[in-house]
Amino acid sequence: MGTLSVRESKTAQLKMSTVGNSTNIFWQESPVGKLERQKLLNQKGCVVWITGLSGSGKSTLACSLSRELYTRGKLSYILDGDNLRHGLNKDLGFKADDRTENIRRVGEVAKLFADAGLICIASLISPYRKDRDACRAMLPDANFVEVFMNMPLELCEARDSKGLYKLARAGKIKGFTGIDDPYEPPLKCEIEIQQKDGDCPTPGAMAGEVVSYLEEKGYLQDH
Ligand SMILES: Nc1ncnc2c1ncn2[C@@H]1O[C@H](COP(=O)(O)OS(=O)(=O)O)[C@@H](OP(=O)(O)O)[C@H]1O
Numbered sequence: 001m002g003t004l005s006v007r008e009s010k011t012a013q014l015k016m017s018t019v020g021n022s023t024n025i026f027w028q029e030s031p032v033g034k035l036e037r038q039k040l041l042n043q044k045g046c047v048v049w050i051t052g053l054s055g056s057g058k059s060t061l062a063c064s065l066s067r068e069l070y071t072r073g074k075l076s077y078i079l080d081g082d083n084l085r086h087g088l089n090k091d092l093g094f095k096a097d098d099r100t101e102n103i104r105r106v107g108e109v110a111k112l113f114a115d116a117g118l119i120c121i122a123s124l125i126s127p128y129r130k131d132r133d134a135c136r137a138m139l140p141d142a143n144f145v146e147v148f149m150n151m152p153l154e155l156c157e158a159r160d161s162k163g164l165y166k167l168a169r170a171g172k173i174k175g176f177t178g179i180d181d182p183y184e185p186p187l188k189c190e191i192e193i194q195q196k197d198g199d200c201p202t203p204g205a206m207a208g209e210v211v212s213y214l215e216e217k218g219y220l221q222d223h
């Protein structure tokens with residue numbers, strides 16, 4: 001074989017792949033790697049995945065956690081299920097397959113944010129265990145922190161801050177999680193938030209529990 005041109009030799013070094021329906025694709029390495037990005041940010045990229053019923057406090061925790069990290073000079077980004085359904089996932093409904101695809105897409109985006117060196121806070125009902133476990137498997141080095149908002153349905157329904165439980169009970173929303181659609185609680189998660197003596201921890205206390213875990217596991221420093 002003659003001497004390959006730079007392009008050909010470069011191409012020869014690149015491995016052609018087929019992934020799903022994408023054929024003849026090549027992985028392009030970035031000149032700046034994850035360790036360099038983490039050094040710049042003085043933190044380690046990871047995904048904090050918050051799961052629970054509608055009204056269990058996922059968004060409240062996501063916001064208080066993001067704020068607490070910011071006050072400590074740490075960069076995070078929230079991927080909220082409701083919000084992403086206004087854009088990236090606006091083509092998806094709430095049937096089981098659509099929820100699975102929703103979680104898969106958010107998992108892939110969260111993986112990119114973590115690779116960027118951010119603390120990615122994903123807050124979605126994510127009712128199916130297999131879908132959450134598939135997201136966990138996407139993350140290299142197990143940088144996946146599952147937080148279960150273990151609040152009783154009665155509390156979530158009493159809150160009903162969006163009036164959706166009332167609509168679901170009236171049969172105006174079909175397939176509403178917890179009412180006539182399943183939620184599979186985690187069998188093993190990193191953090192479980194629940195009531196103590198019938199009282200909910202404050203948003204600050206919830207955030208503090210997660211920050212302490214991240215600190216203990218070394219995510220709030222790059223070395
Ligand atoms: N049928 C049904 N079941 C559950 N939730 C519903 C439904 N229809 C609309 N909503 C609103 O959508 C929000 C949940 O979206 P997610 O992307 O987190 O759901 S999932 O993870 O795909 O199950 C959820 O937001 P949160 O209340 O913040 O959980 C609801 O506001």
Ligand SMILES: Nc1ncnc2c1ncn2[C@@H]1O[C@H](COP(=O)(O)OP(=O)(O)O)[C@@H](O)[C@H]1O
Binds near residue numbers: 053054057200201206
């Ligand atoms: N720890 C908490 N203490 C008191 N109220 C809370 C707490 N967490 C959430 N709430 C309230 O419960 C309602 C639902 O919270 P939200 O974060 O929107 O839940 P989700 O994102 O799971 O649907 C809101 O009115 C919120 O203010």
